[in-house]
Amino acid sequence: MIGIGIVGLPNVGKSTLFNAITKAGAAEAANYPFCTIEPNIGMVTVPDNRLDALSEIINPQRVQHATVEFVDIAGLVKGAANGEGLGNKFLSNIRSTAAICQVVRCFEDENVVHVEGSVDPIRDIEVINSELILADLETIERAIEKQSKLLKAKNKDAVKIMPVLEKSKAHLEESKLLQTLDFSEEEFQLLKVYQFLTLKPMMFAANVAEDDLVSGNEYVEKVKEYAKSLDAEVAIVSARVEAELQEMDEEDKAMFLEELGVTEPGLNRLIRAGFKLLGLQTYFTAGVKEVRAWTIKIGDTAPKAAGEIHTDFEKGFIRAKVVAYEEFVKNNGWKGSQEAGVLRLEGKEYIVKDGDLMEFLFNV
Ligand code: GDP
Numbered sequence: 001m002i003g004i005g006i007v008g009l010p011n012v013g014k015s016t017l018f019n020a021i022t023k024a025g026a027a028e029a030a031n032y033p034f035c036t037i038e039p040n041i042g043m044v045t046v047p048d049n050r051l052d053a054l055s056e057i058i059n060p061q062r063v064q065h066a067t068v069e070f071v072d073i074a075g076l077v078k079g080a081a082n083g084e085g086l087g088n089k090f091l092s093n094i095r096s097t098a099a100i101c102q103v104v105r106c107f108e109d110e111n112v113v114h115v116e117g118s119v120d121p122i123r124d125i126e127v128i129n130s131e132l133i134l135a136d137l138e139t140i141e142r143a144i145e146k147q148s149k150l151l152k153a154k155n156k157d158a159v160k161i162m163p164v165l166e167k168s169k170a171h172l173e174e175s176k177l178l179q180t181l182d183f184s185e186e187e188f189q190l191l192k193v194y195q196f197l198t199l200k201p202m203m204f205a206a207n208v209a210e211d212d213l214v215s216g217n218e219y220v221e222k223v224k225e226y227a228k229s230l231d232a233e234v235a236i237v238s239a240r241v242e243a244e245l246q247e248m249d250e251e252d253k254a255m256f257l258e259e260l261g262v263t264e265p266g267l268n269r270l271i272r273a274g275f276k277l278l279g280l281q282t283y284f285t286a287g288v289k290e291v292r293a294w295t296i297k298i299g300d301t302a303p304k305a306a307g308e309i310h311t312d313f314e315k316g317f318i319r320a321k322v323v324a325y326e327e328f329v330k331n332n333g334w335k336g337s338q339e340a341g342v343l344r345l346e347g348k349e350y351i352v353k354d355g356d357l358m359e360f361l362f363n364v
Pocket of ligand 1 (some may be wrong): 008014016109210239
């Protein structure tokens with residue numbers, strides 16, 4: 001599955017934000033020759049200060065950040081689930097993403113028409129959500145039709161899945177997102193094949209005017225309150241500011257950020273929140289050739305983490321040398337960490353923690 005789908009009503013600032021994201025990514029794209037970026041897919045590096053600190057200690061030839069993909073998903077309007085506008089294309093695009101970022105308009109601007117006639121972020125979120133719900137309902141109705149035939153033929157899988165589908169359908173019919181329904185792990189696994197849109201992790205990007213970037217505004221507060229009920233993150237950004245920032249050199253950027261009263265571009269917060277939303281975390285390798293952030297799932301074991309580098313590392317995994325990031329920095333690198341007794345040897349069962357520095361021992 002590819003990254004995070006950016007959705008939202010027309011004219012809320014999706015393209016502006018997405019273009020800023022791809023520009024930020026393009027600056028780094030030379031580092032990623034394997035990556036073909038399609039027009040609606042942008043890859044960005046995940047901002048991480050820890051890499052700077054590690055570089056200072058190691059002084060490596062190269063530094064590699066972790067990356068996240070964003071996908072610009074156009075065409076979500078009222079009626080998309082009924083196939084209006086780009087409806088169907090929209091649905092297939094969004095199905096292939098692992099998580100959803102809803103861009104919500106929290107800025108007033110008479111010159112930018114609002115498709116619903118006024119600025120009202122909660123109404124907008126509900127328009128989007130109801131399209132997602134309708135799309136899931138359609139998927140579920142088709143699934144039930146198919147499974148009920150199998151059920152007649154006494155198919156064992158159908159016996160298991162039918163009640164889960166029925167329960168999900170009832171929930172959707174109450175206009176609720178599937179992510180607010182309790183599923184057991186087994187039920188959750190059974191539903192996986194359907195790639196339900198309302199089960200995907202969700203976050204919100206509140207698009208504000210430049211002046212509201214630091215303080216937020218009443219619209220943002222409403223979005224935050226709504227997001228709390230879903231346990232979702234809200235990143236405050238100004239799409240226009242982000243677009244402008246991408247046109248500037250480093251010096252001007254720093255000055256502009258200072259004027260705005262922020263320490264970093266909103267895009268950084270958005271990207272980090274997205275990374276977390278995908279259930280991802282980072283571990284580091286640190287050698288003179290390269291200091292690098294590797295992306296793994298939260299809960300991955302040491303061999304799995306090694307497999308990110310090379311499948312042979314996973315297959316032949318023996319042990320890993322591990323130092324927590326803070327200890328590594330405090331003790332000024334591998335040698336100091338060993339001397340201080342904070343370097344550990346971990347085996348196959350070890351669950352990697354965010355920020356671990358790792359070195360693998362393996363059989364070839
Ligand atoms: P999309 O339809 O959601 O992709 O929206 P666009 O990114 O095309 O933006 C629609 C219009 O809103 C454009 O004219 C943008 O310049 C404008 N816009 C986007 N973000 C902002 C913002 O933060 N503030 C203001 N005032 N206008 C914005």
